Amino acid sequence: MQTDLESPFELLEPPPGGVERMRARLSTPEPVRTGFGLAGAGVAALAVLVALLAVVSNERNSRDADNAILAAPELDRLLGRQAQPVPLTVERDGHAVQTEQLPSSDPRVRIYRVL
Amino acid sequence: MTGVDEASWVELYRALEKPLYNVVYRWLWDRMESQDVVQEAFLRCWRARDRIRAEGFKAFVFRTALNLASNRRRRKRLWRLVSFDSLPEAPHDVGGGPSVLSLRIQRAVDELPERLKRVLMLCELAGMSYGEVAAVTGVKEGTVGSRRNRALALLRERLQPQEVMADADRS
Numbered sequence: 001m002q003t004d005l006e007s008p009f010e011l012l013e014p015p016p017g018g019v020e021r022m023r024a025r026l027s028t029p030e031p032v033r034t035g036f037g038l039a040g041a042g043v044a045a046l047a048v049l050v051a052l053l054a055v056v057s058n059e060r061n062s063r064d065a066d067n068a069i070l071a072a073p074e075l076d077r078l079l080g081r082q083a084q085p086v087p088l089t090v091e092r093d094g095h096a097v098q099t100e101q102l103p104s105s106d107p108r109v110r111i112y113r114v115l
Numbered sequence: 116m117t118g119v120d121e122a123s124w125v126e127l128y129r130a131l132e133k134p135l136y137n138v139v140y141r142w143l144w145d146r147m148e149s150q151d152v153v154q155e156a157f158l159r160c161w162r163a164r165d166r167i168r169a170e171g172f173k174a175f176v177f178r179t180a181l182n183l184a185s186n187r188r189r190r191k192r193l194w195r196l197v198s199f200d201s202l203p204e205a206p207h208d209v210g211g212g213p214s215v216l217s218l219r220i221q222r223a224v225d226e227l228p229e230r231l232k233r234v235l236m237l238c239e240l241a242g243m244s245y246g247e248v249a250a251v252t253g254v255k256e257g258t259v260g261s262r263r264n265r266a267l268a269l270l271r272e273r274l275q276p277q278e279v280m281a282d283a284d285r286s
Contacts (some may be wrong), residue, residue: 001145001146001147002144002145002213002217003140003146003213004214005221006216006217007220008141008223008224008239008270008274009239009240011133011240012136012137012140012146013133014133014136014146014149014150014153015147018132018136018150018153018154019125019128019129021150021154022125022128022132022154023121023125026121026124026158026161027121030162
């Protein structure tokens with residue numbers, strides 16, 4: 001609803017009943033800002049979820065790393081395990097070449113021939 | 116303003132409603148919306164009354180109302196842009212639109228830069244001294260004076276050519 005102006009600085013009367021409306025609005029309890037509250041709770045929940053995922057992921061990575069270390073053949077003797085033969089890979093000029101195991105008189109020594 | 120009661124607050128509203136309404140109306144050009152903004156400004160000040168000093172209240176409430184009006188106007192313009200609304204800027208009364216003169220005044224006032232418009236409207240419609248306007252706008256009193264003069268010159272310039280042309284048509 002617009003009022004016609006005769007000049008840019010013409011003083012207009014406000015719509016009637018403003019004081020009563022103001023009084024009524026003052027008496028109304030202040031609305032709770034649920035919008036901000038919900039947004040804040042959402043952000044907090046997301047942060048907790050991210051933190052939990054990070055912890056679980058770190059724990060899993062750490063466990064995988066521990067398992068890999070424990071499975072390392074270098075630890076066989078230290079841990080009193082029977083050494084498992086590790087498949088041999090040989091490369092020549094960046095390409096894998098085939099090998100052949102030869103008989104050895106010493107069980108701790110393995111001899112291979114490059115084919 | 117700790118300790119001020121609702122009755123005193125309503126009296127403050129009664130005293131400042133008209134100047135505030137007139138200033139805000141030059142941003143929104145809608146009677147009910149302007150009054151709503153004035154009341155919203157008073158409500159916000161009421162909620163923050165413990166942090167407002169009595170001597171700074173008038174500046175605070177005017178600044179709050181101006182910011183609310185400016186934000187609401189910006190939102191309306193943006194919404195109009197997004198919705199490709201081709202309706203004129205200001206809503207019309209059911210019984211007929213505003214007069215040509217009124218629309219020209221509105222356009223001229225709307226085209227004023229915000230910082231000049233604030234100073235001019237506070238001086239002319241709220242009857243504030245340069246010192247009071249400086250407290251609302253946060254600029255020096257000298258700047259208030261120069262902005263007011265600049266705003267008046269721009270307004271005169273934008274309203275004059277058509278009047279001259281209208282006079283020429285009549286003669």
